[in-house]
Amino acid sequence: MNDYDSFAEVYAAENEHSLMNAYYERPAMLALAGDVAGRRILDAGCGAGPLTAELRDRGAVVTGVDASAAMLALARRRLGDEVPLHEADLRDPLPFADESFDDVVASLVLHYLEDWGPTLAELRRVLRPGGRLIASVDHPFVAYTIQEPRPDYFATTSYSFDWEFGGQRFPMKFWRRPLHAMAGAFTAAGFRLVTISEPQPDPAARELFPDDFHSLSTKTAFLFFVLEALAP
Numbered sequence: 001m002n003d004y005d006s007f008a009e010v011y012a013a014e015n016e017h018s019l020m021n022a023y024y025e026r027p028a029m030l031a032l033a034g035d036v037a038g039r040r041i042l043d044a045g046c047g048a049g050p051l052t053a054e055l056r057d058r059g060a061v062v063t064g065v066d067a068s069a070a071m072l073a074l075a076r077r078r079l080g081d082e083v084p085l086h087e088a089d090l091r092d093p094l095p096f097a098d099e100s101f102d103d104v105v106a107s108l109v110l111h112y113l114e115d116w117g118p119t120l121a122e123l124r125r126v127l128r129p130g131g132r133l134i135a136s137v138d139h140p141f142v143a144y145t146i147q148e149p150r151p152d153y154f155a156t157t158s159y160s161f162d163w164e165f166g167g168q169r170f171p172m173k174f175w176r177r178p179l180h181a182m183a184g185a186f187t188a189a190g191f192r193l194v195t196i197s198e199p200q201p202d203p204a205a206r207e208l209f210p211d212d213f214h215s216l217s218t219k220t221a222f223l224f225f226v227l228e229a230l231a232p
């Protein structure tokens with residue numbers, strides 16, 4: 001069981017319409033992905049499948065993988081029986097043949113992993129050469145500045161805080177690392193850094209979330225990468 005099994009329904013409901021997910025993270029991922037018609041895309045850490053569904057609706061041939069059975073049950077409900085969904089831990093070898101995908105999207109999942117090496121090696125393996133890994137993570141500066149006392153910026157350190165849903169608190173653990181360690185992990189796994197992005201939220205959210213919109217427009221939150229899989 002992973003943490004998300006205990007609050008899958010409430011998390012998915014929040015994610016569906018929230019400023020951070022629906023008006024910031026997801027539009028940014030879709031913009032980076034561009035035209036995906038006909039592309040074979042793995043959604044790594046697909047959760048309840050909101051991005052998987054958007055990509056499918058744009059003509060991609062999608063597959064989802066996540067470690068949470070409860071999140072995958074919600075994804076199944078959303079996506080129907082046609083989309084392959086796999087329960088698997090991204091720290092382990094993936095159940096896909098080499099070069100199975102044109103793109104991998106990994107939304108807000110890598111920061112749950114202490115060691116990116118084995119995971120990125122697997123994502124590289126299942127991508128065809130020239131394929132893309134498009135990933136979003138907690139911005140390394142945010143995770144660094146919210147912690148008291150400040151950790152060693154140059155170390156990879158875990159941090160924890162409680163998420164609150166419906167009056168219940170759920171302790172969450174994340175891993176932060178410096179920017180150069182992210183870039184180094186991608187390069188070591190056989191990726192070329194194409195784009196690093198700190199996007200703005202969708203302007204449509206300005207009236208829906210006036211205060212939070214201003215805050216999000218003027219502070220870092222997530223960091224986005226596009227990486228090209230190099231030939232082995």
Ligand SMILES: C[S@@+](CC[C@H](N)C(=O)[O-])C[C@H]1O[C@@H](n2cnc3c(N)ncnc32)[C@H](O)[C@@H]1O
Nearest residue numbers: 004045046047066067068089090107108109112
């Ligand atoms: C913040 S949610 C994002 C879900 C989805 N990508 C989205 O944007 O709606 C993080 C997801 O990563 C999954 N996850 C966390 N650690 C994982 C791991 N080691 N292997 C596979 N999935 C993991 C969780 O179960 C959860 O569904």
